[in-house]
Amino acid sequence: MIKLNKIEEMARQRGRSFRILIVDDEPRVQDVFKEFCTITPSVEVDLAANGLDAINKVRANNYDLVTMDLIMPEMAGVEAVAKIKEIKPHLPVIIITGNATERLINQAGIRGAASLLYKPVLLEDFVDEVTLALQKSTTGGTR
Numbered sequence: 001m002i003k004l005n006k007i008e009e010m011a012r013q014r015g016r017s018f019r020i021l022i023v024d025d026e027p028r029v030q031d032v033f034k035e036f037c038t039i040t041p042s043v044e045v046d047l048a049a050n051g052l053d054a055i056n057k058v059r060a061n062n063y064d065l066v067t068m069d070l071i072m073p074e075m076a077g078v079e080a081v082a083k084i085k086e087i088k089p090h091l092p093v094i095i096i097t098g099n100a101t102e103r104l105i106n107q108a109g110i111r112g113a114a115s116l117l118y119k120p121v122l123l124e125d126f127v128d129e130v131t132l133a134l135q136k137s138t139t140g141g142t143r
């Protein structure tokens with residue numbers, strides 16, 4: 001079951017919806033997460049298909065959260081996460097990966113910078129993880 005009550009309550013409290021940037025090179029994956037913005041008005045979703053596009057969008061917009069695929073053309077996810085952490089250190093990032101190993105994540109030094117979800121990701125797990133990350137960033141004093 002998809003639990004949206006928490007995220008909707010948080011959006012109500014702060015008086016505006018959450019803006020999430022979904023970064024993935026697979027249209028099928030983008031579609032799953034885009035579905036998220038059709039089920040609640042509390043979340044707005046933007047899409048990026050590679051790391052470079054993601055960096056440009058992070059610079060130009062005030063997102064509340066980024067979800068990042070690791071294997072993409074142009075700029076890989078690990079590089080993009082590191083760059084995002086430079087630009088906006090407190091912007092929460094969730095890494096969503098299919099085939100990248102734990103080793104890759106550790107090597108890139110991005111463990112701790114982000115939470116992790118493994119593909120295939122169910123929408124309800126996605127919503128739970130997003131809620132948790134937004135909760136942490138709005139109440140955890142990381143800003």
Ligand SMILES: [Mg+2]
Binds near residue numbers: 024026069070071
């Ligand atoms: Mg990919």
